[in-house]
Amino acid sequence: MKQYIIRRLLQMIPTLIGISIIIFAISAMVPGDYITARANPNMSIEKQEQLRAIYGLDKPDYQRYFIWAGNMIKGNFGDSMQHKQPVTTVINTYVWNSFVIGIFALFFSWFIAMITGIFSAKFQYSFFDKVVTLLVFICMSLPSFFIGLLLIKFLALDLKLFPVGGMSTSGLNATGWTYFTDVLKHSFLPIMVLTMLSTGGLTRYFRTSMLEVIRQDYIRTARAKGLKERTVIFKHAFRNAMIPAITLLGFELPGLFGGAMILEQIFAWPGIGHIYLNSINMRDYPFMLGFTIFLAVLTLLGNLLADVLYGIADPRIRLK
Amino acid sequence: MTKKWNLMLVLLLSLTVVLSACSGGNNKEANAPAATNDTKETVDTTTPETPVAEEQSSGLIKATDVSLNPELAKNRKDTLIVGMVDPKGVFNPLFMETAYDFYVNYAIFDSFLEVKADGSYVNSLAEKIDVSEDGLKYTYHLKPGVTYTDGSPMKASDYLFTMKLLLDKSYDGESDPLSYHIVGAKEYNEGTSNDISGIKVIDDNTVEVSLTEYSALSPVELGGVYIMPESYYGKGYKQGNLESVKALNSKPVGSGQYKITSYKAGQEIVMAANENYFRGAPVVKNVIFKTTTDSTNMAMLQSGETDMDNINVSEDNVEELKALGFLDINILPNNGYGYIQFNHNDKKFQDPKVRQALTYGLNRSEIVEGIYGPYADVINIPQSKVSWSFTDENIEKYDFNIEKAKTLLDEAGWVVGASGIREKDGEKFKINFSATADNPVVESLLPIMTTNYKELGIEIVAEVLDFNAIMDKKTKGDFDMFFAAWGLTPDPDNTVFITKGAQNDAGYSNAKVDELMAKGKKEMDLEKRKEIYKEMYQELNKDVPMILMYQRTNMTSVNARAQGFDLSPYKEFPFSLYQVQLEQ
Numbered sequence: 001m002k003q004y005i006i007r008r009l010l011q012m013i014p015t016l017i018g019i020s021i022i023i024f025a026i027s028a029m030v031p032g033d034y035i036t037a038r039a040n041p042n043m044s045i046e047k048q049e050q051l052r053a054i055y056g057l058d059k060p061d062y063q064r065y066f067i068w069a070g071n072m073i074k075g076n077f078g079d080s081m082q083h084k085q086p087v088t089t090v091i092n093t094y095v096w097n098s099f100v101i102g103i104f105a106l107f108f109s110w111f112i113a114m115i116t117g118i119f120s121a122k123f124q125y126s127f128f129d130k131v132v133t134l135l136v137f138i139c140m141s142l143p144s145f146f147i148g149l150l151l152i153k154f155l156a157l158d159l160k161l162f163p164v165g166g167m168s169t170s171g172l173n174a175t176g177w178t179y180f181t182d183v184l185k186h187s188f189l190p191i192m193v194l195t196m197l198s199t200g201g202l203t204r205y206f207r208t209s210m211l212e213v214i215r216q217d218y219i220r221t222a223r224a225k226g227l228k229e230r231t232v233i234f235k236h237a238f239r240n241a242m243i244p245a246i247t248l249l250g251f252e253l254p255g256l257f258g259g260a261m262i263l264e265q266i267f268a269w270p271g272i273g274h275i276y277l278n279s280i281n282m283r284d285y286p287f288m289l290g291f292t293i294f295l296a297v298l299t300l301l302g303n304l305l306a307d308v309l310y311g312i313a314d315p316r317i318r319l320k
Numbered sequence: 321m322t323k324k325w326n327l328m329l330v331l332l333l334s335l336t337v338v339l340s341a342c343s344g345g346n347n348k349e350a351n352a353p354a355a356t357n358d359t360k361e362t363v364d365t366t367t368p369e370t371p372v373a374e375e376q377s378s379g380l381i382k383a384t385d386v387s388l389n390p391e392l393a394k395n396r397k398d399t400l401i402v403g404m405v406d407p408k409g410v411f412n413p414l415f416m417e418t419a420y421d422f423y424v425n426y427a428i429f430d431s432f433l434e435v436k437a438d439g440s441y442v443n444s445l446a447e448k449i450d451v452s453e454d455g456l457k458y459t460y461h462l463k464p465g466v467t468y469t470d471g472s473p474m475k476a477s478d479y480l481f482t483m484k485l486l487l488d489k490s491y492d493g494e495s496d497p498l499s500y501h502i503v504g505a506k507e508y509n510e511g512t513s514n515d516i517s518g519i520k521v522i523d524d525n526t527v528e529v530s531l532t533e534y535s536a537l538s539p540v541e542l543g544g545v546y547i548m549p550e551s552y553y554g555k556g557y558k559q560g561n562l563e564s565v566k567a568l569n570s571k572p573v574g575s576g577q578y579k580i581t582s583y584k585a586g587q588e589i590v591m592a593a594n595e596n597y598f599r600g601a602p603v604v605k606n607v608i609f610k611t612t613t614d615s616t617n618m619a620m621l622q623s624g625e626t627d628m629d630n631i632n633v634s635e636d637n638v639e640e641l642k643a644l645g646f647l648d649i650n651i652l653p654n655n656g657y658g659y660i661q662f663n664h665n666d667k668k669f670q671d672p673k674v675r676q677a678l679t680y681g682l683n684r685s686e687i688v689e690g691i692y693g694p695y696a697d698v699i700n701i702p703q704s705k706v707s708w709s710f711t712d713e714n715i716e717k718y719d720f721n722i723e724k725a726k727t728l729l730d731e732a733g734w735v736v737g738a739s740g741i742r743e744k745d746g747e748k749f750k751i752n753f754s755a756t757a758d759n760p761v762v763e764s765l766l767p768i769m770t771t772n773y774k775e776l777g778i779e780i781v782a783e784v785l786d787f788n789a790i791m792d793k794k795t796k797g798d799f800d801m802f803f804a805a806w807g808l809t810p811d812p813d814n815t816v817f818i819t820k821g822a823q824n825d826a827g828y829s830n831a832k833v834d835e836l837m838a839k840g841k842k843e844m845d846l847e848k849r850k851e852i853y854k855e856m857y858q859e860l861n862k863d864v865p866m867i868l869m870y871q872r873t874n875m876t877s878v879n880a881r882a883q884g885f886d887l888s889p890y891k892e893f894p895f896s897l898y899q900v901q902l903e904q
Contacts, residue, residue: 032788038417039791040494042809045822047496054492083408084415084566093409093585149615157619164623165616170588170608171399266615270406270586283788 078286087290098259098271105194117206140200148266165268250306254298379651383880390624403612403626413546426894429574433543437888455534476527481550602898660867664827673732675864681725696872709812709853742777754802
């Protein structure tokens with residue numbers, strides 16, 4: 001197992017090099033740079049050239065790649081052009097806010113999806129199954145800004161149950177428990193919308209994989225030997241149906257840190273998603289590239305994690 | 321089984337509640353983000369110019385019923401919450417770039433001069449400014465007794481220190497101090513000297529600046545520098561390396577109205593009043609700049625979570641804000657304008673008659689009305705109507721006139737060919753329009769333009785690209801026409817219309833404009849400058865270097881419990897924060 005993990009980690013190196021080349025090449029091919037994106041009406045040509053020289057944007061692309069990649073190896077992601085701070089500091093400032101909503105939404109969506117998945121499989125084509133399918137598709141197909149704004153209108157403005165946006169009440173200066181509940185209150189709506197959006201797909205996965213398992217011989221055997229239906233479904237069927245879900249869980253890892261661009265914008269949530277989007281619009285290369293690499297590493301790690309867990313959960317799969 | 325079913329039923333019901341909320345559908349709310357203006361507009365980075373402006377167009381709609389104020393706002397007795405887009409956290413006047421970082425810095429730092437509502441300048445930190453007769457020597461007398469928020473006194477040498485930071489070789493902010501022409505600036509920048517010979521500190525309250533050449537912009541360029549304490553920022557600074565200064569970006573120390581007590585990136589900046597502020601302690605003890613977005617700013621004003629915000633101007637939004645009743649709504653002209661650029665390197669656009677025809681033949685008022693309703697004006701010179709240099713004397717209005725456009729095109733030699741498209745020397749009149757993606761202006765402009773120009777016998781082919789891609793095409797000269805917007809500086813001097821000017825990527829050239837622009841930059845007398853720019857704008861109006869579209873407006877809504885803001889297109893809200901009072 002140890003050997004396997006080490007080998008997989010070593011394999012990640014050429015993959016990452018490939019990824020970095022592709023990401024850099026795409027960003028270099030996209031027209032414009034930070035200076036053109038700023039489009040400052042007062043900037044003279046001399047000043048523009050001066051700034052490009054300081055940022056290193058005047059060098060040919062291949063040289064820029066090696067300078068950037070070399071710094072990355074040394075752990076230096078560079079300074080964000082927009083924030084005038086090291087990229088790592090900017091990521092660290094915002095990413096945890098995104099993580100808060102991400103982890104809760106992950107938990108709730110998996111929990112709801114598991115339950116609804118199991119029951120719609122158990123009662124396939126029943127009224128319940130049809131209603132769940134309908135609801136799930138409605139949630140999936142409504143755009144997040146639409147649901148978000150509606151929830152703000154009903155729950156925040158009309159019923160005054162939750163604050164409109166942001167992450168904490170301004171001027172409260174709370175600490176400890178009060179701060180915690182304040183953040184909880186603010187995060188309720190974004191978590192709810194994010195959960196609504198991601199539950200749909202998951203439910204379908206779980207339903208399908210459950211349906212497959214329920215038809216297996218060993219389930220019939222379990223029933224035949226007189227086990228209670230509850231034991232059959234939750235112990236024998238559910239566990240086996242969850243194995244493919246491990247792969248899905250591995251893919252969720254980058255999503256936890258990637259932020260939700262549109263959602264953060266709607267609820268004025270201080271997450272990394274809209275910072276990332278902004279960096280792309282403004283051609284803030286160090287941040288844009290640094291964060292993309294960060295997500296790529298997480299994706300690779302998520303894959304590795306899924307494979308390792310798969311081996312543990314399913315003895316039929318041997319890791320070599 | 322039944323138990324489980326009950327549980328499922330509960331779950332189901334709760335889901336239905338949520339979803340019925342979804343299907344209810346209030347389109348007004350959902351449409352809000354679609355109305356946002358994605359037009360990329362840049363913010364003025366230079367501080368405005370001396371002279372006097374005409375009076376601002378008064379667009380204040382007073383609150384009708386202050387008692388409608390939400391409890392949340394009423395209960396906040398000593399705190400003002402300002403909603404705005406999140407700043408980038410660059411709380412340092414040297415490096416600030418976005419308008420929102422500017423706002424924070426305005427509240428924290430001061431300079432020798434300060435802008436007035438009419439766009440002219442008054443002394444701020446300076447008690448007196450002496451200018452030598454040749455305009456090459458400025459002597460600043462600092463007011464006595466000014467201190468920074470860390471308690472240390474402000475000295476004239478801090479001005480020299482700030483200038484050194486600006487002129488440092490590693491300086492990568494957007495100010496361009498080398499263009500101020502200070503004696504010895506280049507030597508310091510290149511590292512051949514460790515002092516700026518042109519800035520002499522005479523005593524603790526007096527500093528003298530010498531220039532190699534002057535321009536009409538010099539007084540503001542020099543006086544508009546935000547003074548930073550050497551005792552704080554100078555600790556780790558060595559010539560050629562600004563890293564130690566940048567490291568303090570999130571912990572600023574200035575002499576301004578407020579000081580930052582806490583900063584949560586992306587959420588809020590909490591500021592407390594500077595009790596020793598040199599113009600007297602601010603009345604409101606706490607000010608919070610809170611992050612809002614286009615989708616939440618109106619709702620937050622309504623719920624009382626914020627006291628003021630900038631909301632996109634549209635008829636719907638104005639109506640909605642008015643209906644709330646407790647807001648003072650300021651609608652002010654925006655410092656900028658939208659335009660359609662011609663590529664002057666393209667032969668077909670080199671004939672002024674063609675450019676005039678394309679302006680006459682485009683129903684601009686219909687387009688502008690469609691996007692902004694009554695809250696934008698069609699313009700005919702590239703200047704804000706509130707600027708001192710604005711003129712409408714002998715300015716052709718280019719009202720929509722398709723017949724006149726046809727005549728002009730005929731005169732220019734473009735005649736309707738067999739296919740219904742105009743031709744000249746065998747070339748068909750076809751325009752490739754580079755359209756910005758997701759831009760509401762372009763979306764309503766294109767259909768009208770296509771119809772209008774089709775009637776003229778011109779074919780429009782649109783290509784949708786992102787903003788940066790269009791700017792790139794502009795730099796390379798690979799375009800026919802595109803729509804964009806410029807930000808305007810308070811001073812009419814710019815390089816957009818000068819032959820080979822820094823901003824003149826479209827290849828426009830007009831000897832008369834060049835000459836007048838150069839003359840205007842060197843003239844110190846305001847009345848004479850007015851005449852020069854009037855003549856220049858008349859020439860531009862005749863020559864049509866671009867199709868000018870509109871000057872739109874900005875709307876700042878302030879909860880009526882906060883009184884005392886002095887707002888104008890030139891004077892942003894942070895400048896008058898210290899005068900604001902909260903009515904109980």
